[in-house]
Amino acid sequence: MAKRVAVIGAGVSGLSSIKCCLDEDLEPICFERSSDIGGLWKFTETSKDGMTRVYKSLVTNVCKEMSCYSDFPFQEDYPNFMNQEKFWNYLQEFAEYFDLLKYIRFKTTVRSITKRPDFSETGQWDVVTETEGRQDRAVFDAVMVCTGHFLNPHLPLESFPGIHKFKGQILHSQEYKIPAGFQGKRVLVIGLGNTGADIAVELSRTAAQVLLSTRTGTWVINRSSDGGYPFNMMVLRRHHNFIAQVLPSCILKWIQERRLNKRFDHVNYGLNITKGKKPKMIVNDELPTCILCGTVTIKTSLKEFTETSAVFEDGTVEENIDAVIFTTGYTYSFPFFEEPLKTLCTKKIFLYKLVFPSNLEKTTLAMIGFIHLTGSILAGTELQARWATRVFKGLCKIPPSQKLMAEAMKKEQLIESKKRREVFVSSSPSLLKYLSYRTSCVRLAGSG
Ligand SMILES: Cc1cc2nc3c(=O)[nH]c(=O)nc-3n(C[C@H](O)[C@H](O)[C@H](O)COP(=O)(O)OP(=O)(O)OC[C@H]3O[C@@H](n4cnc5c(N)ncnc54)[C@H](O)[C@@H]3O)c2cc1C
Numbered sequence: 001m002a003k004r005v006a007v008i009g010a011g012v013s014g015l016s017s018i019k020c021c022l023d024e025d026l027e028p029i030c031f032e033r034s035s036d037i038g039g040l041w042k043f044t045e046t047s048k049d050g051m052t053r054v055y056k057s058l059v060t061n062v063c064k065e066m067s068c069y070s071d072f073p074f075q076e077d078y079p080n081f082m083n084q085e086k087f088w089n090y091l092q093e094f095a096e097y098f099d100l101l102k103y104i105r106f107k108t109t110v111r112s113i114t115k116r117p118d119f120s121e122t123g124q125w126d127v128v129t130e131t132e133g134r135q136d137r138a139v140f141d142a143v144m145v146c147t148g149h150f151l152n153p154h155l156p157l158e159s160f161p162g163i164h165k166f167k168g169q170i171l172h173s174q175e176y177k178i179p180a181g182f183q184g185k186r187v188l189v190i191g192l193g194n195t196g197a198d199i200a201v202e203l204s205r206t207a208a209q210v211l212l213s214t215r216t217g218t219w220v221i222n223r224s225s226d227g228g229y230p231f232n233m234m235v236l237r238r239h240h241n242f243i244a245q246v247l248p249s250c251i252l253k254w255i256q257e258r259r260l261n262k263r264f265d266h267v268n269y270g271l272n273i274t275k276g277k278k279p280k281m282i283v284n285d286e287l288p289t290c291i292l293c294g295t296v297t298i299k300t301s302l303k304e305f306t307e308t309s310a311v312f313e314d315g316t317v318e319e320n321i322d323a324v325i326f327t328t329g330y331t332y333s334f335p336f337f338e339e340p341l342k343t344l345c346t347k348k349i350f351l352y353k354l355v356f357p358s359n360l361e362k363t364t365l366a367m368i369g370f371i372h373l374t375g376s377i378l379a380g381t382e383l384q385a386r387w388a389t390r391v392f393k394g395l396c397k398i399p400p401s402q403k404l405m406a407e408a409m410k411k412e413q414l415i416e417s418k419k420r421r422e423v424f425v426s427s428s429p430s431l432l433k434y435l436s437y438r439t440s441c442v443r444l445a446g447s448g
Pocket residue numbers: 008009010011012013014031032033034037038039040041051052053054055058059060061062108109110111146147148149150195336368369375376377378
């Protein structure tokens with residue numbers, strides 16, 4: 001009898017997973033809490049349902065040549081980089097072509113996923129779902145969690161003294177859909193990821209002024225590269241990978257930075273990576289021009305808010321701020337698991353190859369799509385789902401749980417001790433001062 005697999009979520013990762021289950025003759029049933037496929041790529045006018053979705057003007061940041069599922073290329077007439085609507089159409093075409101829709105139960109939220117009492121022998125799960133107020137329970141041989149990285153908005157208000165006094169509008173980018181409502185206003189965007197840059201550029205066309213605050217800076221790359229080819233096509237190449245592996249990291253860094261600064265010098269634009277911070281990269285074709293034309297002003301990190309203004313770390317003050325948009329990213333969680341699985345799955349170190357939780361006696365639970373890639377996530381989720389379904393079927397094996405847990409705990413300890421060392425080093429100037437003060441006191445006492 002074919003194994004029954006519960007797939008949670010019908011976004012990019014969920015669709016890959018359903019297809020891979022079918023390829024391996026497994027029986028998938030996908031539960032999707034919204035009424036459509038595509039996850040965050042399904043645009044809606046409002047965010048009242050609390051789901052993270054694309055804003056209207058979003059354009060993909062990985063070109064179509066590097067973005068498709070392996071057996072379903074984009075149609076010829078699709079542009080290299082496409083807007084959210086076209087990308088969603090592609091997902092719809094994929095789902096229809098492989099007849100995936102009939103396996104999806106829409107408007108069905110997964111409330112709990114628990115091990116069956118005989119889990120250590122069967123590896124089976126009890127899955128409780130809710131559809132329009134009605135609860136159902138079913139037993140599954142395996143589960144693929146495809147609920148995405150962007151479940152909850154990360155809104156770090158406690159890091160911003162005075163924010164509760166601020167009288168203007170405050171929102172997170174999850175609520176942002178279109179630029180209407182910001183015309184003629186002075187808007188402060190906090191956080192420079194892809195979303196922060198996109199929203200700042202879009203608002204700069206109609207707002208009175210856009211201020212964009214960043215703690216870290218970022219490298220900014222264009223969608224088009226040498227000869228007008230999409231940059232991912234030019235950069236994500238085997239020979240580039242090979243060169244990156246053989247060159248010493250300092251030389252590689254020098255070459256990359258030289259190339260990235262060739263288009264515009266990031267220091268002059270206030271976008272250089274803050275010393276000691278991990279470098280990051282965004283894709284944006286217009287941000288440098290907006291900075292050059294003064295429609296977007298780059299600001300340092302924020303020190304505090306007053307009722308109407310923002311005070312920055314460099315001592316500058318911006319008065320009469322009408323709205324603050326936090327583009328500070330997202331967090332994810334697994335509310336349907338019990339402890340310790342719930343916490344363990346949020347620590348990627350405890351996911352074997354970022355897919356299988358290390359603490360389970362049976363390998364019947366796979367986390368799909370919890371990855372950040374340089375390229376498109378479609379290829380990554382497809383590979384994960386192919387592997388996971390083969391593990392469910394017994395065609396691939398993974399090491400036993402005890403071994404995986406021991407390795408994960410060892411890695412965790414190493415990371416902890418590295419963090420402790422870093423804290424020690426960063427606090428050492430004051431520590432050294434204290435020690436030298438103590439030494440001079442001892443010397444003085446000795447001489448007295
Ligand atoms: C604004 C934005 C732009 C992006 N642009 C790109 C890009 O250009 N290129 C790229 O490669 N990547 C991009 N990404 C990365 C993105 O992660 C992937 O493109 C992809 O959409 C992730 O798909 P997913 O299926 O893993 O998650 P999601 O698309 O978030 O889908 C998760 C699904 O699970 C459902 N769900 C959640 N909880 C439950 C539950 N309890 N029960 C039932 N259903 C549930 C949700 O309703 C949703 O449909 C972008 C991300 C964001 C936020």
